[in-house]
Amino acid sequence: MLNPALMQWLEHNAQALDAGDGDPQQVLTQLAQAGVLRVGISPALGGSGGHVSDAVETLAAVASHSLAAAFVFWGQRAFIEYLLHSPNAALREKLLPALLRGELAGATGLSNAMKYLSGIEALQVRAAHTADGWTLNGRLHWVTNLRQSGFVVAAAIEHEEGGSPFVLAIADDAAGVQRSADLQLMGLQSSNTAAIDFAQVAVGREWLLHEDARKFLPAVRPAFLGLQCGMAIGLARRALAEVEGHLQDGRSILLEPLQEQREQLAQTVDALKQGLHDGRFLTQPGALFQIRIALAESAANAVQLELQSSGGKAYLTEHGSGFARRWRESAFVPIVTPSLVQLRAELQRQKREATA
Structure with missing residues (x-):
């Protein structure tokens, strides 16, 4: 799905981007050059076509290599989504080309x-x-x-x-x-x-x-949270791929939980895509909140399984630097706004109102 040159750049720079040793100016440039910012946008507006769910998949592919790069991707693509939903066509025409080329950074701020x-x-x-x-x-x-x-x-x-x-x-x-x-x-x-x-x-x-804002925010929330889910999806998929690679070292006991986690992740991703396509999240935001929570938990569980499958090597710098980065990345997924605590609180509030 990703341009091979982008995949190579992300793999080579993932550690530096996480630690702050990489050039932050380059992240958006690399994403734009690979065309990923154009996915899910009409060709009439400068995009490559597709649906926002395709953008989620593309963001997940970036996140499987670097969550820092995916975080930047999310900010840029979410801001673009605001322009796509805005009635201000003049502002969209003014800003969108530079955003798609990566010349201007878009920050969600919402x-x-x-x-x-x-x-x-x-x-x-x-x-x-x-x-x-x-x-x-x-x-x-x-x-x-x-x-x-x-x-x-x-x-x-x-x-x-x-x-x-x-x-x-x-x-x-x-x-x-x-x-x-x-x-x-x-x-x-x-x-x-x-x-x-x-x-x-x-x-x-x-x-x-x-x-x-009370009309605009609910309209853009499915894309805002859906794209955000791509970070957890990509991280979980990468960790599970690492688990599969370690199973050849005599830890086949983990084959069953690996398969279970993959199936559960796939089912949740399918539910996300279906909801983005049929528009249910516009009137049922709680369903999207539950998916966001489930995907964050999938990422955490996948990284934990990666630790079990790699064993002591995960604590050796030479072998475990990628795992250590994914461990830190998995700690970020639950706290990015809206955090899992905030989502659970909102679901409880909705439940109380429904039964009142």
Whole structure:
């Protein structure tokens, strides 16, 4: 599925990207050159065709080599999805070509907004009306793909005067936008992940993605979470492939759990694709939350099985560096927003409301 040159680059650079020794500027460039950013987008808009479920599979293939690269892929592709769903055709025409070529980085910035949608936290950016747009103040604490050479970030904004929150795209060169130094993460260090402060940032109406966040966010949530699931899918598949490679060393006792995990993973992936195709997640977000939880658990179980199959070699630096990286990657999957704790809390809330 992936360009062989991209697979080779990812395998060669996976450790460096995780540790922060790789050039974060190159990740998006490599993804764009391989054409993966165009999957699931209409050819009329510069894409290579297909469905968003095809983009999930492509992202999973990247994640099987490097979760750091897949994290960047997710940020870029999610922002592109916002443009595809936005009624602002002029903004889409302005930004999409550079995003697909990897010349401009797109940052989702809507993790806070997705938590807001579920009543978990308040919006962190507020706006005051001006004659031709808004003035923004606030902070986004954790955003990926904030490439130093240029980015545009999506954010859900609260009106200071009241009314429905709305969604804006904000360019990094707007006066008052301040990117922090990269966050010091346990892994995925070359993902351009940082915080953004907004201090009296003037944004015109031409940057409006949608005037009503409460309508826009549920519409993009299936793609936002579906693409995010690709990270867990790719990690689980790679770990299980490593398990199969170790079974030749006399650990055939693990053949049965390997097969069970593969079958369970395949069933969950099929359910995800079916839901993305038939649109059920638009009206049944809980079903998507359950799939996201199940896939995160699949990734964790697969890495645990990889440890058992490799035995003590996993603790030897020479042999276990790839496993150690996947172990760190598996620790990230449950906490990427919305975290599994937040999803479970939302499912409990929905259950209480259904029985009230």
